[in-house]
Amino acid sequence: MELTTTKTAPSKPCLIHAFIATDIRNTVNRGKRFISGKHVEYVAKTQYQIPDSANCLKALKLVQLHSPGFLLNHCLRSYAFGVAMAHKVKSNFDKEVFFLGSIMHDLGLIEPFDGPETFELEGAKTARNFCLEHKIDTSKADMVHEMIALHTSVGIAHKREPEIALLHYGAGADVLGLWLHDIHKKTLEEILSEYPRLDFKGGMSKLIASQIERKPHSFMKTMVDLGFIKNMQKAPFNS
Numbered sequence: 001m002e003l004t005t006t007k008t009a010p011s012k013p014c015l016i017h018a019f020i021a022t023d024i025r026n027t028v029n030r031g032k033r034f035i036s037g038k039h040v041e042y043v044a045k046t047q048y049q050i051p052d053s054a055n056c057l058k059a060l061k062l063v064q065l066h067s068p069g070f071l072l073n074h075c076l077r078s079y080a081f082g083v084a085m086a087h088k089v090k091s092n093f094d095k096e097v098f099f100l101g102s103i104m105h106d107l108g109l110i111e112p113f114d115g116p117e118t119f120e121l122e123g124a125k126t127a128r129n130f131c132l133e134h135k136i137d138t139s140k141a142d143m144v145h146e147m148i149a150l151h152t153s154v155g156i157a158h159k160r161e162p163e164i165a166l167l168h169y170g171a172g173a174d175v176l177g178l179w180l181h182d183i184h185k186k187t188l189e190e191i192l193s194e195y196p197r198l199d200f201k202g203g204m205s206k207l208i209a210s211q212i213e214r215k216p217h218s219f220m221k222t223m224v225d226l227g228f229i230k231n232m233q234k235a236p237f238n239s
Helices: 012-036 054-066 069-084 095-103 119-133 138-149 162-176 185-194 200-214 221-225 228-234
Strands: none
Touching: 012 221, 054 069, 054 095, 054 119, 069 095, 069 162, 069 185, 069 200, 095 119, 095 138, 095 162, 119 138, 138 162, 162 228, 200 221, 200 228, 221 228
């Protein structure tokens, strides 16, 4: 797998086009579901519980050690939401790899992992090194890298491997309220109860604003210019 090593901010027209295409896909998929009479299935906690592996627990401990509670819970919700939306991808995914990428996907936002590059790449490099240091297969470490490097890549991530697409969906649902119609209402309520938001909107807004101020070349710069932080505040969650 070729690793993503550069990630420049997209142009406004390009990003707007990607968002419009996403909205169209969502509308079409909801229409197909309505016509077919199919409903989103309930996903129980047993399906999105933390995988019982030493490496997953070590990754969780790493994030717990360095992350504020609101960011830790965001990563856990992103994993759970991704699992709940597994019906959106056409093939099976590796749950251990998916958890590793999900739980570590925002390491680039926090010390001591916040380097000079856009936070997605900083986090991707740190997570891949973690995997290799813990003797995880290189192909899996590369997948974790790409999950994190591309999780904000609107118009690209959904076309990639299931693990990459599902983190994109899970994080997008939690940050902006995207794709919530693809999660069963009871599942959504249970995930939010299991991993409270803890003023996520306020905390994440500060982290993103700090990234853009210190690193104006960041990939997120265009999104912020188009109202990302305001849209996050409007997401259908209490905090």
